[in-house]
Amino acid sequence: MSFHELNARFRRLHKEHPAWRLLRADHAPVILAFIADLFEDDNEVAFGRARAALDMELERLREQGSLDSKENAPGYLRQWIQSGWLRELDDRLSKTDACEVALRFCRQLDQRESGATASHLRIVQDAVRDLSVALSPDPGERTAILEARKAEIQRELDDLQAGIVRELSDSEQRERIVEIYQLASVLTGDFRRVEDDIRRLDQSLRIEMIESGGGRGAVILKLLEQERLLADSDAGRAFDGFFQLLCDPNRSTELREQLKTILIRPAAKHLNDTQARFLGKLMRELNKESDRVFRVRRRTEEKLRQFVESGAASEMRAVDRLLGRLERLAVGFKDAAIPLRHDTGLALASGTVKISSPASLRLKMPEEQLHTRGIEAEQNASTPSAAMLEQLHAVQVMQIAEGMRNIVRGSRIPLSVADVLERRPIEAGLEELVACLRVARAVGAAELSGRQTVSIADRQGRRFKAEIPHYLLSAEQFPERLEELQL
Known part of the structure; x- marks a missing residue:
């Protein structure tokens, strides 16, 4: 790729990508710090809780003189949602994939000790070995590689039976457990990408329905094709793998027990409280992320069906055709020598507004009258009755x-x-x-x-x-x- 092509690509990302816009935004450290603190324990937070927390932080920053803006907390949250850094669904906020990328970049600047470790090399070696077995068309070569792995496992078994237990050094324990956290911390990004792909699928289908003019059958075929492409994407395959893991109680229980065992070992001392807490509730967070993706997918399908059944696509298509005709007429004005103040002779059938103020509005009174005979006013009781208390045996x-x-x-x-x-x-x-x-x-x-x-x-x-x-x-x-x- 040439210099000019790279320059054009980076300029486009610098201008359009939400993660890059977040990193160069005004008060970017404040935004990143607030989002990281807000979602430290949960990947979803109620909008009201986020608003209250941001109000408190904004007041503190203004008292310190670090913030001059008079924007309130809901305004900031709406701006961040429109910028693609946060997402709202059912009055709950979550981070987008772009926000995860920006936060991960900032955290890695302060965690360079895990950049080039022996555990990285071990992961690469294992991946290369597995791929070489999977790609080899020669049965003899595959057999030789698998036999070597079998001999290595047998040597470890022989050593254990002989009472020889090789333990990892303290540095190796630190490298491996930090590596597990680094790998696990990016798992939610795959769910975010699936969610973004679902939203892009909805938007592209609506645009194609307006531009193509096809019937509902064509729309359904296009939807099925896009669903297949989504399932074949990297994020789709990752989500499918997660879903298979979460649906298998044996595999999920095994992974949960293994994480629990790791966290009670002495190697867990190399993790801070946030990292240990994240690994401890990893399976629960993956379940929540999976449920969220299904909710987004179901909501998108319902809205798309309503869009198709309501006929909004045909109306937008008609508006698009009309705008196209107006654009072609406007382009022709330059060559037609038509003055700007030319009288067209057109008149719009419009009336005049008779109402001069909201106070002049008068609502029609109902013809029927409400009969209030026999109704006696009763003073509200200040203490609950025994009948009411009998119904308040709520379960805690x-x-x-x-x-x-x-x-x-x-x-x-x-x-x-x-x-x-x-x-x-x-x-x-x-x-x-x-x-x-x-x-x-x-x-x-x-x-x-x-x-x-x-x-x-x-x-x-x-x-x-x-x-x-x-x-x-x-x-x-x-x-x-x-x-x-x-x-």
């Missing part, structure tokens, strides 16, 4: 979550919701049962095939049976702070 979901966590932590094996209810019987009826299922879904419990039958009792002591999904719970799925659960 947080207490139920704490009880379920204690039961699961006391077991050496994962438990289903039915197993938990055997140890902690339900005494508040269906409301308490629904709360238990909400807790299971909030912690990301694996849903197995089949259903389970449980026996529960209501507040009057009446017992009945109910069928519930087969959720499998493990202790590491529950966070240390139950307030983090979205119940």
